[in-house]
Amino acid sequence: MFNAASILVLVLLGVTFIQSAYDKVMDWKGNVEYLREHFAQTDLKNHVKLALFHILLMELVSGVLCIVGAIQLVVNNGRSFGLYGGVFSCITLIMLLFGQRIAKDYDGAKTIVIYFIPAVMAVYWLS
Numbered sequence: 001m002f003n004a005a006s007i008l009v010l011v012l013l014g015v016t017f018i019q020s021a022y023d024k025v026m027d028w029k030g031n032v033e034y035l036r037e038h039f040a041q042t043d044l045k046n047h048v049k050l051a052l053f054h055i056l057l058m059e060l061v062s063g064v065l066c067i068v069g070a071i072q073l074v075v076n077n078g079r080s081f082g083l084y085g086g087v088f089s090c091i092t093l094i095m096l097l098f099g100q101r102i103a104k105d106y107d108g109a110k111t112i113v114i115y116f117i118p119a120v121m122a123v124y125w126l127s
Contacts (some may be wrong), residue, residue: 017063086122
């Protein structure tokens with residue numbers, strides 16, 4: 001399979017973002033409470049619900065585009081959905097990184113960078 005690495009990275013990102021979005025939907029209240037505490041000392045403290053909603057939407061779009069992109073690569077070697085999935089994944093991860101840096105959660109920020117690397121790889125491979 002010529003696009004095996006691209007397909008695997010897209011599936012990784014798709015599963016990651018769709019599972020994360022699912023968790024946000026299924027435990028909205030718990031996520032809001034945790035994030036209000038997490039951002040209590042920041043300017044984001046009064047915008048947690050709106051920020052969480054934006055992240056939820058970005059994760060859904062990123063995850064769906066990545067999964068559709070992986071399917072497109074398998075079916076007809078098309079790269080457009082995968083490329084968009086990779087780009088949206090990078091944007092989503094930068095948004096998450098921004099939040100972690102604002103909250104001064106540097107360990108959390110490091111974790112996000114681990115996901116950013118395969119997302120950039122997907123963009124590079126599919127460009």
